[in-house]
Amino acid sequence: QVQLVQSGTEVKRPGSSVKVSCKASGDNFSNYPVNWVRQAPGEGLEWMGRIIPLLGRADYAQKFQDRVTITADESSSTAYMELNSLRSDDSAIYYCARHLLATGGFDLWGQGTRVTVSS
Amino acid sequence: DIQMTQSPSSLSASVGDRLTITCRASQGIYNYLAWYQQRPGKPPKLLIYAASTLLSGVPSRFSGSGSGTDFTLTISGLQPEDFATYYCQKYNSVPFTFGPGTKVDIK
Numbered sequence: 725q726v727q728l729v730q731s732g733t734e735v736k737r738p739g740s741s742v743k744v745s746c747k748a749s750g751d752n753f754s755n756y757p758v759n760w761v762r763q764a765p766g767e768g769l770e771w772m773g774r775i776i777p778l779l780g781r782a783d784y785a786q787k788f789q790d791r792v793t794i795t796a797d798e799s800s801s802t803a804y805m806e807l808n809s810l811r812s813d814d815s816a817i818y819y820c821a822r823h824l825l826a827t828g829g830f831d832l833w834g835q836g837t838r839v840t841v842s843s
Numbered sequence: 844d845i846q847m848t849q850s851p852s853s854l855s856a857s858v859g860d861r862l863t864i865t866c867r868a869s870q871g872i873y874n875y876l877a878w879y880q881q882r883p884g885k886p887p888k889l890l891i892y893a894a895s896t897l898l899s900g901v902p903s904r905f906s907g908s909g910s911g912t913d914f915t916l917t918i919s920g921l922q923p924e925d926f927a928t929y930y931c932q933k934y935n936s937v938p939f940t941f942g943p944g945t946k947v948d949i950k
Contacts, residue, residue, distance in 0.1 A: 759939065761887075769879075769887065769930055769941040783937045786844070819886055828892035828934055829877030836886055 726750040728758075728820050728834035735840045736810050743806040744837045746820030753801035754778045757823045759830060760794060760805045764816040774823065775803055810841045845870045847933055849942035855950040860921045864945045866914040866931035874910045875935035881944075882927045890929075891916065921947075 731745040746758060759774040773784035777796040784792055788807070796803045803820055818837045821830035846869040856862050866876065874894035879887035889898050891907040894914055904919045918925055926949055931942040 761941075768944045769881075769932075771932075771939045771941060774937065774939070785938045821886075823934070823939075827896070827898075828875060829879075829889045829898075829932065830887070831889045831892075831898065833886035833888075 726832060728822065728832055730818075730820060730834040730837045733838045733840075735842065738811055738841055738843055740810050741806060741808045742810060742839050743804055744818050744820075744839070746803045746805075746834050748801040748803075748822075753796075754798055756825065758794075758796065758803040759821045759823055760792075760803075761819045761821055761830075762816040763819070763836075764813070767816075770816075772805065772818075777803070807839075810839075812841050815839060815841045844938055845872065845933060845940060847931060847940050847942040849929075849931060849945050851945060852943065853946040853948070855948055856921055857950045858921055858923060861917065861919045862921060862947065864916045864929055864931075866909075866916070866942050868912045868914075868933055871911045872933045872935045875933055876907075876909065876914050877932045877934060878905075878907055878916045879930045879932065879941075880925075880927045881930065887930065918947075 729747045754777045757774045757776045760772040775782040775794045775796045782794045791808045793806045820834040822832040824831045848867045850865045876894040878891040881887040895907045906917045928944045928946045
């Protein structure tokens with residue numbers, strides 16, 4: 725069974741960085757883009773960016789362009805999202821999600837990683 | 844960037860009701876539109892892609908339509924497990940923007 729398993733809860737200080745991982749199991753990791761989506765408490769879904777592991781190419785939402793880096797390690801089937809210069813409003817649940825290009829939409833999601841930014 | 848809007852932002856309904864949620868893109872996106880359901884404390888769940896194609900395993904009471912800029916999600920015969928928040932999303936090109944969501948709760 726294909727799964728995306730994310731790393732655990734993080735508590736960070738303002739100005740620091742966080743790196744969240746997303747490990748794929750049960751499928752060929754390189755076959756599909758991996759996206760990162762966040763959701764602040766009580767708010768909607770916000771697309772942050774994606775990586776296409778086979779190409780090693782990442783695309784980012786303009787809002788996060790200067791602060792986020794998405795990478796992938798094909799050898800371990802793991803994608804990473806690093807967010808820098810954290811602020812309190814970065815407190816959210818961060819999800820990774822698979823985008824099946826053959827169909828469309830994000831059909832498989834990680835369980836989410838809660839990141840809290842607090843002094 | 845293309846903006847996505849949804850209406851209504853929330854609605855109250857009863858089991859058995861038929862309801863329709865609308866999603867609008869600020870520019871044409873052909874049929875590159877997905878619908879998700881999200882229950883509290885859970886990740887989103889893909890229901891429909893390509894505007895009207897039901898993902899395997901999704902109940903047939905869910906249906907989608909539209910193309911270009913205007914899309915609808917219809918639930919025919921609302922079930923207790925359908926009370927959730929629904930999001931549309933464009934995926935024709937990055938950024939893969941989501942709509943703001945429609946919360947469906949019990950009347």
